[in-house]
Amino acid sequence: MPERGRKEEPPSDVELDIIRSFGWSLMEVEETLYQRFLHLSAKRSLVSRVKFRKYLMEMEAKGYLSPIHLQGLRGYKKLRSEIGIKQSLAPRVPLDEIRLAIGSKKAKPMFQKKKPPAKVTRDVFQMSEELGLAIQTELEKWMLQETGRISKGLVHEHMKNMCKALEKSEEDLFEYIHAETPGILIEVGQILRSQGPDFLLLCLRLTESNVRKYSF
Numbered sequence: 001m002p003e004r005g006r007k008e009e010p011p012s013d014v015e016l017d018i019i020r021s022f023g024w025s026l027m028e029v030e031e032t033l034y035q036r037f038l039h040l041s042a043k044r045s046l047v048s049r050v051k052f053r054k055y056l057m058e059m060e061a062k063g064y065l066s067p068i069h070l071q072g073l074r075g076y077k078k079l080r081s082e083i084g085i086k087q088s089l090a091p092r093v094p095l096d097e098i099r100l101a102i103g104s105k106k107a108k109p110m111f112q113k114k115k116p117p118a119k120v121t122r123d124v125f126q127m128s129e130e131l132g133l134a135i136q137t138e139l140e141k142w143m144l145q146e147t148g149r150i151s152k153g154l155v156h157e158h159m160k161n162m163c164k165a166l167e168k169s170e171e172d173l174f175e176y177i178h179a180e181t182p183g184i185l186i187e188v189g190q191i192l193r194s195q196g197p198d199f200l201l202l203c204l205r206l207t208e209s210n211v212r213k214y215s216f
Contacts, residue, residue, distance in 0.1 A: 003117055021033050023036070025078075027068060027075060027194060028076060031073070033075075037052065050076060064078070065077065070195075070196070124199075124202075129206050131195075131203045132203035135187055135203065135204070136207050136211065139188045140155060141183070142181065142182075146183070156180055158180065161176060163205055166204065170192065170197055
């Protein structure tokens with residue numbers, strides 16, 4: 001059942017392409033969705049930004065999407081993955097994956113220019129601490145399974161090294177995790193995809209600071 005007022009009706013071809021523009025994500029910035037849509041849907045690539053936003057509003061009314069804000073930017077959350085159609089909405093690997101990546105790359109400098117200075121509110125700080133603790137918990141579980149013990153000093157070292165890696169690039173972070181702490185790859189990846197690198201870095205820094213108090 002749709003979550004908003006209008007009677008349920010099947011999505012149009014354009015709406016299906018917009019849903020496919022999410023790729024594997026459940027939430028995405030509007031600018032990224034638009035650029036992905038332009039690359040993913042060649043036959044409908046002449047859709048203007050104003051028209052695209054109108055489509056988004058109609059899909060919100062149908063219950064397919066819900067408006068959200070991601071780090072101060074307008075975005076949307078995909079509400080339903082199964083909408084009663086026969087064709088798959090997942091990316092058609094590898095071609096669609098490439099088109100989605102190109103759209104994301106093109107959108108990034110556009111919303112970076114508009115992005116306001118980051119403000120760490122009390123809610124953001126609390127959420128960062130909670131997610132950082134979740135990463136620490138998964139790391140300690142993995143260490144216990146691998147070695148039979150948990151070393152707070154080693155936990156601190158991993159957190160510090162992950163901060164340094166992410167400050168360089170997301171690729172450096174995943175290379176470190178894959179080599180040193182593969183047990184937390186899924187958790188870190190989920191936070192990075194849903195909240196972004198700046199938020200993840202804040203999580204890691206807060207956790208590194210908290211663990212340091214009890215490490216030595």
